[in-house]
Amino acid sequence: MNNLLTLFDLIGELARRRFQIAEKHYSALRLNHTEARLLTLLHREDGKASQDTLSNMLNVDRSNAGRALKNLEAEGYIERYQSAADKRTNLVKITDKGRETVAEIEKLKEKMIQEFLGDLSEDEAGQIINLLRKVYSNEADL
Template sequence: MTYKEFEEEQILSLLIGLTNKISPKFERCTGISSTRLAILQMLCERSEINQSQLQKHIDIDGAAITRHLKQLEADGMVIRYKNPNDNRETFVRLSDEGIERIEGYKSEKRIFIQQILAGFSEEETRVLADFLKRMQNNI
């Protein structure tokens, strides 16, 4: 095995190991799972959106979307209602409570990310984001 191959193999385990650590830690620090917060943030931007579009933007399986939204609804964070013009679709939007609570989550998230990226220069952050996007495109 060449040195390059060694380095490449490391990346896979680093990536997976990192995510396995980050996800639970994120939830403990912020009080919400990262996916669920991503959903809420998308609802912030769009005010009203159906689950399919949500799924595309968050880039997650439809089954997961359904379950997250059910839970968010049960928690009083979002409201769901059918599109009267197309009864297949379900629209989702933030509840008043959701709007209120999301700001706290967002600031916790920023603190968390800055901790993860401590020591990274702005340029390094940019390069890292670029690398990750390129890997995403390779899938």
């Protein structure tokens, strides 16, 4: 049981450290972690998604997503507009500036990977991925 407690604590500490590293790197682009994640998710969704979809994918409440989207819109990374099919739905579209920024985010992620995981081999990373997926499947039932 002692190893499980240590693992539980380590997972929490790693999550905090990863967040801190991401905040530090994304600040070079004048973005916070949530804004960078939103841009990346939007890009993966072919550049267009509803505000609710993005908020669900990020697992944040609508007000947090709304604030981040407002900032991204003010900086010209995205455009928001009302759905023609459903006036209650707000759609989000990435701009050219947003796409360029996603490319910069991806470069920063490579630096973060080296900083955070640089000592791991591909085989070791694969083993950890398999174990974490097993842990995640237990958590998903909650």
